[in-house]
Amino acid sequence: xxxxxxxxxxxxxxxxxxxxxxxxxxxxxxxxxxxxxxxxxxxxxxxxxxxxxxxxxxxxxxxxxxxxxxxxxxxxxxxxxxxxxxxxxxxxxxxxxxxxxxxxxxxxxxxxxx
Amino acid sequence: xxxxxxxxxxxxxxxxxxxxxxxxxxxxxxxxxxxxxxxxxxxxxxxxxxxxxxxxxxxxxxxxxxxxxxxxxxxxxxxxxxxxxxxxxxxxxxxxxxxxxxxxxxxxxxx
Numbered sequence: 001x002x003x004x005x006x007x008x009x010x011x012x013x014x015x016x017x018x019x020x021x022x023x024x025x026x027x028x029x030x031x032x033x034x035x036x037x038x039x040x041x042x043x044x045x046x047x048x049x050x051x052x053x054x055x056x057x058x059x060x061x062x063x064x065x066x067x068x069x070x071x072x073x074x075x076x077x078x079x080x081x082x083x084x085x086x087x088x089x090x091x092x093x094x095x096x097x098x099x100x101x102x103x104x105x106x107x108x109x110x111x112x113x114x
Numbered sequence: 115x116x117x118x119x120x121x122x123x124x125x126x127x128x129x130x131x132x133x134x135x136x137x138x139x140x141x142x143x144x145x146x147x148x149x150x151x152x153x154x155x156x157x158x159x160x161x162x163x164x165x166x167x168x169x170x171x172x173x174x175x176x177x178x179x180x181x182x183x184x185x186x187x188x189x190x191x192x193x194x195x196x197x198x199x200x201x202x203x204x205x206x207x208x209x210x211x212x213x214x215x216x217x218x219x220x221x222x223x224x225x
Contacts, residue, residue, distance in 0.1 A: 042217035043158070043202065050211070058212050090157055099146040099206045100165060103213075105157035 002027045004106035006091050012112045013081060021076045021109050023091030029104075031094045032074040033058065034066065036087040037108075043090070049074055081113040120203055120216035129225050133190040135201050137216055140184070143208020147179055149188045150202040152218065158202055162188060193223040 004025045013019055025032065033048035035058075045058030049068040063085055065077040074093075078085060091106040117140045127133045135149075146165055150158035162177040164170045164186065170177045176189040186205075190197055203216040 040217065043204075043215040045212050048211065056211075099211075100163065102160050102163070103148075105159070108155070108157050 002104070004091055004093055004104050006089075006106040006109050008109060009107060010110050012114065014114050015082055016080050019078050019081060019111075021078075021089060021091075021111070023074045023076065023106060024072050025074075025091075025093040025104070026072065027093060027095065027104065028071065029093035029095050030071070031096065031101075032068070033092050033103075034064070034074070034076045035090045035092065036060065036085075037090065038087050046076070046089075081111075083113050085111065086113045087111060118203055118205060118214050118216035120201075120219045122217060123220040124222050125219055126222045126224060127193050129193060129195060129223055131193050131223075133193045133197065133221055133223070135188040135190070135203075135219050135221065136185060137187065137203030138185045139203075139205055139214075141205075141207040142181075142184065144181075144184075144205045145208065146206045147177070147186045148204040148213075149175075149177060149186075150204060150215075151197075152200045152202055154200075161201075190221075193221075195223050195225055197221060198223050 007022045030051045034046040035043045037043050044060045047066040049055045089109045092103045094101045094103045119138045149162045152158045164177040164179045174191045178187045200218040202218045
C-alpha cells in the first residue's frame with residue numbers, strides 16, 4: 001500500500017530533551033516536507049526537501065532540523081524542544097517537484113512539550 | 115505576506131443540500147489550487163485540484179477558479195453527514211515551492 005508513515009504518533013516530552021520524529025514514504029517520491037498545524041493558524045510548512053541531500057527552510061523553521069540521507073526517509077529533529085513546539089505535525093510527500101502533483105500526508109504526530 | 119482567506123465557519127447545511135465553500139487569495143501570481151478535506155485529528159486528503167479558470171467537476175464535487183477575482187470555491191452537491199469535516203484551501207504562490215494553506219472552513223451536514 002502506498003503510504004507515508006510517521007512515528008511516533010503521540011509523544012509527550014519535557015523541555016530541552018532532544019527528540020526525532022521519523023517519516024518514511026514508499027512511493028519513491030522526490031519531494032518531502034514537514035508541516036505543523038495549530039488551532040487558528042492552519043498548516044504551516046517547516047522544512048522541505050526536493051531530493052536526497054537537498055533541504056530548504058519553509059515558513060517556520062526555527063527550532064527544527066531535518067536531514068535527507070535517503071530518498072524514502074525525512075526525519076524531523078527537535079534539538080531542544082520548547083512548549084511552543086507543542087503541535088500536530090504532518091509529514092507529506094509528492095512525486096517530482098511539479099506543483100500540480102498531489103501531496104500525500106502522513107497520519108500525523110501529536111507532540112506535547114511540557 | 116501571501117495570504118489565503120477562508121471563512122472559519124462552521125457552515126451548517128442540511129443533508130442533500132449544496133454546500134458552498136469559498137477561498138480568496140492575495141497573490142495574483144498564484145497557481146495550482148487545491149481543496150483538501152480534513153476530519154478531526156486526521157491528516158488532510160486531497161479532494162480536488164484546479165489549475166485554470168472555470169469549473170472542474172468530480173462526482174459530487176465541483177471546484178471553481180476565477181483568477182481575475184482571485185477566488186476559488188468548492189461546491190458539494192447532495193451533501194452527506196460524512197462530508198462533515200474541515201475543508202482546506204491551498205495554493206502555490208507565484209514562483210514558490212512552498213504551498214500556502216488557508217485556515218480551513220468547518221462544514222457540518224445535519225440529517
